Amino acid sequence: MKAFKKLWRLIILSATLTVALCACGGDKAGDASKHITIGIPQDLSDSLDPHEALAAGTREILFNIYEGLVKPDSNGDLKPAVADEYSVSEDGLTYTFHLRKGVKFHNGKDVTADDVLYSIKRNADPDSTLANASAFSNVKEYKADGENIVITLNKKDGDFLQTMTIAIVPEGVDNLSTQPCGTGPYKFVSRSPQENIILKRFADYWGEKAYIEDVTLKICANADSITMDLLGGSVDFFARITASQALQLKDSNFNIEEGTMNLVQAMYLNNAVEPFNNEKVRQALCYAVDPKEIIDFAFDGKGTELGSSMFPAFGKYFVKEINDVYTPDIEKAKELLKEAGYENGFSFAIKVPSNYQPHIDTAQVIVEQLKKIGVNAEIKLVEWDSWLSDVYVGRDFEATVVGVDASTMTAKAMLERFTSDSSKNFVNFKSDAYDAAFNNAINATDDATATEYYKECEWILAREAANVYIQDLAEMVAINNKYTGYEFYPIYVLDIAKIKPAK
Amino acid sequence: MDKSKNQKVKFIIGLTLVGIIFIMMIAGIFCTPYDPLAMDMSAKFAGVSFKHIMGCDNFGRDIFSRVLVGVRETMFVSATVVFIGTFVGIIIGTVTGYFGGWVDEILMRINDAVLAFPSVLLALLVIGVLGGGTHSLIIALGIAFVPSFARIVRGEVLRIRNLDYIQCVRLYGASHLRIIVVHILPNLRTVLLSSVLIGFNNAVLAEAGMNYLGMGTQPPNPSLGLMLSEAQSVIFTNPWNAIFPGFVIVMMILGFSLLSDAMENKS
Numbered sequence: 045m046k047a048f049k050k051l052w053r054l055i056i057l058s059a060t061l062t063v064a065l066c067a068c069g070g071d072k073a074g075d076a077s078k079h080i081t082i083g084i085p086q087d088l089s090d091s092l093d094p095h096e097a098l099a100a101g102t103r104e105i106l107f108n109i110y111e112g113l114v115k116p117d118s119n120g121d122l123k124p125a126v127a128d129e130y131s132v133s134e135d136g137l138t139y140t141f142h143l144r145k146g147v148k149f150h151n152g153k154d155v156t157a158d159d160v161l162y163s164i165k166r167n168a169d170p171d172s173t174l175a176n177a178s179a180f181s182n183v184k185e186y187k188a189d190g191e192n193i194v195i196t197l198n199k200k201d202g203d204f205l206q207t208m209t210i211a212i213v214p215e216g217v218d219n220l221s222t223q224p225c226g227t228g229p230y231k232f233v234s235r236s237p238q239e240n241i242i243l244k245r246f247a248d249y250w251g252e253k254a255y256i257e258d259v260t261l262k263i264c265a266n267a268d269s270i271t272m273d274l275l276g277g278s279v280d281f282f283a284r285i286t287a288s289q290a291l292q293l294k295d296s297n298f299n300i301e302e303g304t305m306n307l308v309q310a311m312y313l314n315n316a317v318e319p320f321n322n323e324k325v326r327q328a329l330c331y332a333v334d335p336k337e338i339i340d341f342a343f344d345g346k347g348t349e350l351g352s353s354m355f356p357a358f359g360k361y362f363v364k365e366i367n368d369v370y371t372p373d374i375e376k377a378k379e380l381l382k383e384a385g386y387e388n389g390f391s392f393a394i395k396v397p398s399n400y401q402p403h404i405d406t407a408q409v410i411v412e413q414l415k416k417i418g419v420n421a422e423i424k425l426v427e428w429d430s431w432l433s434d435v436y437v438g439r440d441f442e443a444t445v446v447g448v449d450a451s452t453m454t455a456k457a458m459l460e461r462f463t464s465d466s467s468k469n470f471v472n473f474k475s476d477a478y479d480a481a482f483n484n485a486i487n488a489t490d491d492a493t494a495t496e497y498y499k500e501c502e503w504i505l506a507r508e509a510a511n512v513y514i515q516d517l518a519e520m521v522a523i524n525n526k527y528t529g530y531e532f533y534p535i536y537v538l539d540i541a542k543i544k545p546a547k
Numbered sequence: 548m549d550k551s552k553n554q555k556v557k558f559i560i561g562l563t564l565v566g567i568i569f570i571m572m573i574a575g576i577f578c579t580p581y582d583p584l585a586m587d588m589s590a591k592f593a594g595v596s597f598k599h600i601m602g603c604d605n606f607g608r609d610i611f612s613r614v615l616v617g618v619r620e621t622m623f624v625s626a627t628v629v630f631i632g633t634f635v636g637i638i639i640g641t642v643t644g645y646f647g648g649w650v651d652e653i654l655m656r657i658n659d660a661v662l663a664f665p666s667v668l669l670a671l672l673v674i675g676v677l678g679g680g681t682h683s684l685i686i687a688l689g690i691a692f693v694p695s696f697a698r699i700v701r702g703e704v705l706r707i708r709n710l711d712y713i714q715c716v717r718l719y720g721a722s723h724l725r726i727i728v729v730h731i732l733p734n735l736r737t738v739l740l741s742s743v744l745i746g747f748n749n750a751v752l753a754e755a756g757m758n759y760l761g762m763g764t765q766p767p768n769p770s771l772g773l774m775l776s777e778a779q780s781v782i783f784t785n786p787w788n789a790i791f792p793g794f795v796i797v798m799m800i801l802g803f804s805l806l807s808d809a810m811e812n813k814s
Contacts, residue, residue, distance in 0.1 A: 266761075268779040275783070288605050289780055341586060341606060398761050401780075408606065408767040412586050423765045425679060 076526035077545040080256050082538070083264040083279040085399045086428040087238050093221040094211035095166055095174045099432060100307070100449050100536045105261060107537040108243065109150075110211035110226035113141045113160065113193070118542075120357065120453050120534040122205055125251075126155055126212050126227055127193070136200040141193045141208070148248045149214045150224075150231035157188035162215035164195075175468070176451075178460065179207045202491050203454040229254040229541035238263055243540070255529070255544035265428070267401035274298060280524040283538055286401050287344035290520045298522045303532030305519040306357045307447035308350055308458075309403070311394065311410060311512040314441050316472035319392075324384035326509035330370040331377035332417045333410055335514045342405035346518035352502040353448070353458055355516040357534035361455040363499050369506045377417045389418030392442040395435055398425035402517055403445045410445070410512075436470050447517065449536040455498040456486060462501075462510060473510045550812075558809035564802025568618060571795070575619030579612035583769050592785050602787040604777070606767075610788065613769035614795055620770045621799070624685055624763070625750035629743055631689030632750075636696025637735070641727055643697070644704030655701070658694045666691035667756060674762045684763035688753050692746060703738050707731050744807030751799050771796050 088102045094110045097103050113127040124130065128144035147155040166172065168180035182204070185196040197204060214225055224232045229249045233242040241261040245254045262279055264270055271292040273279040285293075290300050311333065313320040320326055339347040348356060351367035381387065396407045404425070411421045421443070426434065435441040450458040461468040463482050464475070478501055485497030506513070523530055528546040531539055581599075587607035595602045601610035639658065643651040661669065666688075673687035707713060708731065716730055757763045758772030766773065771792045778788035 268776050271780045272782075292781055292784055337588075340588060341591075404766060405605075409586065411767055412584065423767065425761055425765055 076524075077256065079258040079260070080280050080527060080540075080543065081260045081262050081278065082540065083270060083273060083282040084241075084261050085264060085267070085284070086397075087263050087265075088235065088241060089237070089429055090432060091221045092224045092232070092235070094213065094224070094226070095163075095176060096221060098175060098436070100447075101428075103451065104536050104538045105241065106211070106224065106226075107228070108230040108540045109224050109228045109232055110213070111228050112209035112211055114205060114208050116209060116453065116533065116535060116537075118531040118533050118539070122209065126160070130205075136202075137197045139195045139197075139204065139208070140189075141195075143191045143193065144250060147227050147250045149227055150246055151214065151217070152248075153214060155212060155214075155227060157191065157193060159215050160193050160212055161186060161188055163210065163212045164193075166213070167210060176207075176210060178466075179210075179452075179457075199487070200489060201486075202494065203452075203456055206452040206454045206457070209452055230259060238265070252541075254541035256527075256540070259540055265399045267399055267404065270401075274522055274524075280527060281530075281543070282522045283519065284402070284517070285520050285522050286405065287342070287346060287518075287520070289401070290522070291344075293522055297525050299525050299528075301521045301523060301530055301532075302346075303519045303521070304348065304355070304357065305447065305517040305536070306355055306534050307449040307516065307536060308353050308355055309406065309445070309447040309514045309517055310350070310353075311407075311443050311445050311514065312448070312471050313443050313511050314439065314472055315474065315510065316439070317442055319384065319386055319390055320442065322384045323508055324380045325386060326512075327370070328377040328380035328384070328386075328417065329414070329419070329512050330509045331373045331380065332419070333413050333512050333514070334372035336372075337413065338406055338409045339515055341409050342402070343515075343518060346520075347515040348518075349515050350513045352506045352513055353462065353511075354455070354502050357516075358453070358455065358458070360495055361458075361498050361502075363502055366502055366506045369503075370509075374416050381417060381419075389420060391420040391422065393422050393424045394443045394445060395424045395426050395431065395441045396445050397428050397431040399428050400446070403447070406514060407445045439470050439472060445514075451535075453535055455495070459485075459498060459501050459505075462505060471511060473505075473508075475504060475508055475510075478504045478508070554809050554812055557805045561802050561805030561807075561809060564798050565806055568622070568795075568799050568802060571615050571618045572622045575615035575617075579609075579615050581609035581612045583608060583612040583616045584767050585609075592781075595787055601791040602785070604774075604785075604788050605781065608767075610774075610791055613774060614771070614791055617769045617771040617774060617792060618795060618799075620681075620764060620768070621751055621754050621772075621796075624681065624688070624754045625747055627685050628688040628692055628750045628754070629746045631685070632692030632696045632746060633739065633743060635689075635693045636698075637700050637732070637739075639693065639697040640700025641704050641731065644701035645708055645723070645727055645731070651701075654697075658697050661690070662694040662698070664691075666753065670753070670757060671760075671762065674757075679762050679765060681764055684754070684757055687762075688750060688757070691753070692750065696742065696746065699738060699742050700735060703735050704731055707734055741807050741811040744803055744810070748800050748803045748807070751796065751803070755796050 086101050090099050090102055091097050094106045111125040114122040115125040117123050126147055127141035130141045132139055164186050167174050167176045168183050182198050182201055184198045187194055213220055217225055229246055230243040231246045233244050235241045243259040245257045264273055270282055271289050313326055335349045349367050351369050354362050356362050394407050396403050407423050414421045435444050460466055462473045463479050481497050481500040485494050488494035526546055527543050529542050529544040531542045590603040590607035593599050593603040599609050639654055643654045669691045670687035674683050677683035716726055755772035758770045759776045764770035764773050774792040775789055782789050
């Protein structure tokens with residue numbers, strides 16, 4: 045019988061191993077009013093300095109720690125924050141902000157006019173290499189006048205107030221990239237790389253204080269195990285779950301709330317490498333990829349098809365008709381490939397960040413769709429950090445599926461990325477017509493003209509097929525029924541302060 | 548029950564399981580009921596039926612076809628990994644065992660260092676440098692598998708080279724190369740056979756583990772580990788997505804370990 049004993053032992057051992065491979069547990073969450081664990085898909089590894097942070101995932105968290113003179117509410121409207129009121133001169137060139145009294149930094153110091161000037165200077169300095177520097181190029185002069193901050197512009201800019209959502213940081217604190225210190229409802233406690241970030245309610249917050257005292261932002265880099273984490277109780281809240289994940293959470297103690305993600309999901313193409321430097325090839329891909337099928341397959345039909353770098357939350361700038369520039373047409377796609385000299389198709393790699401299941405799913409469907417026109421795409425999963433450094437900063441890629449958002453709710457923030465010499469132009473899109481239209485838009489003196497030119501920019505992106513545009517993802521948020529109050533924003537932020545314990 | 552009967556039972560069960568796996572592998576190479584990559588909207592999360600005997604996944608892809616191709620993939624990677632491990636292991640093992648001296652000292656210390664590293668961690672490191680994909684996975688696991696083989700071979704060679712018949716051939720004036728190839732290597736056969744089978748098992752597990760972590764086969768291509776990983780998020784509502792690939796991994800491991808057990812005791 046010894047042999048059978050051994051055999052059983054083996055069976056049990058291998059079965060246990062399989063189960064162990066399948067499940068990774070976590071610890072249980074505690075009292076709802078005191079603490080919440082929020083799952084986030086990536087570590088905040090670029091920089092915690094609000095003026096340096098590039099990744100949308102980092103900015104959405106910093107939103108809770110920092111505030112600008114004004115800050116957006118959940119409708120996208122700008123509300124006074126560090127400033128309690130502001131006025132604009134008749135000619136639209138002078139902005140006067142009055143500092144709110146009693147606003148404190150997390151280190152206990154009061155916010156002074158000097159701090160505000162310092163924060164502006166960091167970005168507006170002519171030598172500044174910060175990402176927001178270009179937004180401040182229009183600033184002629186900024187000075188303090190008692191408790192007022194007076195900013196003068198070179199020329200009128202209807203979107204300027206958006207620029208003043210820029211975070212106010214304390215002067216003379218130089219380790220902001222690792223130890224953030226702002227005025228927001230939550231203060232930073234600690235960060236364990238690849239593990240978690242801990243926030244605490246800021247007791248001296250000037251406005252309505254946050255409901256929940258302690259927040260743990262848990263990094264859940266493995267997209268596949270998110271439902272396990274939620275159901276297992278180690279995470280109470282996860283933004284941006286997929287349709288199939290939502291399905292898993294049905295009949296559980298999680299509520300699913302729906303909104304839109306407000307980003308442009310696309311297969312972004314490196315316009316500088318073969319064969320994507322050929323407009324016809326890019327157009328062929330646009331004809332071959334059917335966003336509707338992707339949405340049906342991977343997202344249960346939830347999502348808004350897009351045709352250019354603009355999403356519906358932008359209101360007047362969004363042009364629905366652009367989506368009809370390319371209707372799925374295999375024959376047309378093949379014809380274009382033939383004209384471009386790729387009659388027999390070609391191969392390329394799609395780099396996809398491995399922590400974003402929606403993008404991986406999208407890429408899988410794209411691979412299948414492109415087979416129909418003889419194009420052989422291969423998915424390469426990369427970690428988020430390498431995606432940032434290789435794809436976004438290093439521009440070393442052929443194609444990638446990601447979602448791109450706008451840092452502020454302005455058409456300029458969304459579209460400036462595609463001007464030839466923009467530092468954010470990771471797709472290397474080059475078009476004189478686009479540059480001209482964009483220039484006209486930002487130099488336009490009245491809003492209607494600017495809007496027209498911005499719309500032209502969107503049409504150019506679509507016609508010249510800068511990228512294969514797919515959709516604005518439906519955002520589904522899983523929130524444990526111990527909590528309530530989550531609000532969707534038209535920009536990519538996660539407002540933790542609004543979440544409260546359910547009664 | 549006497550011992551030899553036990554061996555026989557083990558051998559037969561092991562052979563049957565391995566036989567099934569081989570049939571699946573061959574099917575995976577030549578014909579699968581469906582294209583393992585073809586998506587079918589109407590079959591999304593389809594259950595077990597005569598049409599799809601293992602059901603379908605979230606893209607409506609036939610799981611049975613994917614398992615077949617996954618088995619092929621796993622067998623290919625594991626076999627290559629074991630081959631690399633054995634081949635390099637034999638070279639290092641014989642050279643160090645036969646010649647001894649400082650070559651032995653240096654190579655075996657490096658060997659120890661590599662062995663001291665957890666093999667999965669080592670593989671992760673290599674993949675980190677080379678980037679993901681099947682080829683990197685093979686190289687990574689291959690490197691991780693060399694030391695254990697080198698050690699086994701070295702031990703055997705040390706034992707054999709001091710045997711009388713080797714001294715005898717040496718007196719006849721045979722060259723080192725001839726002694727190693729003609730007189731020592733054939734005698735490693737029995738020891739190697741069982742360690743190759745055990746090594747193969749470890750390679751299957753390591754491959755599944757690495758794919759589970761998303762380091763090897765890239766989606767949409769199927770592999771057993773990757774399928775387990777993808778099925779994880781639907782494990783409660785659509786358990787067959789995880790059960791079948793998991794079951795096949797268990798079958799593989801069990802089959803090969805029974806076989807190696809039976810053979811070891813026989814020799």
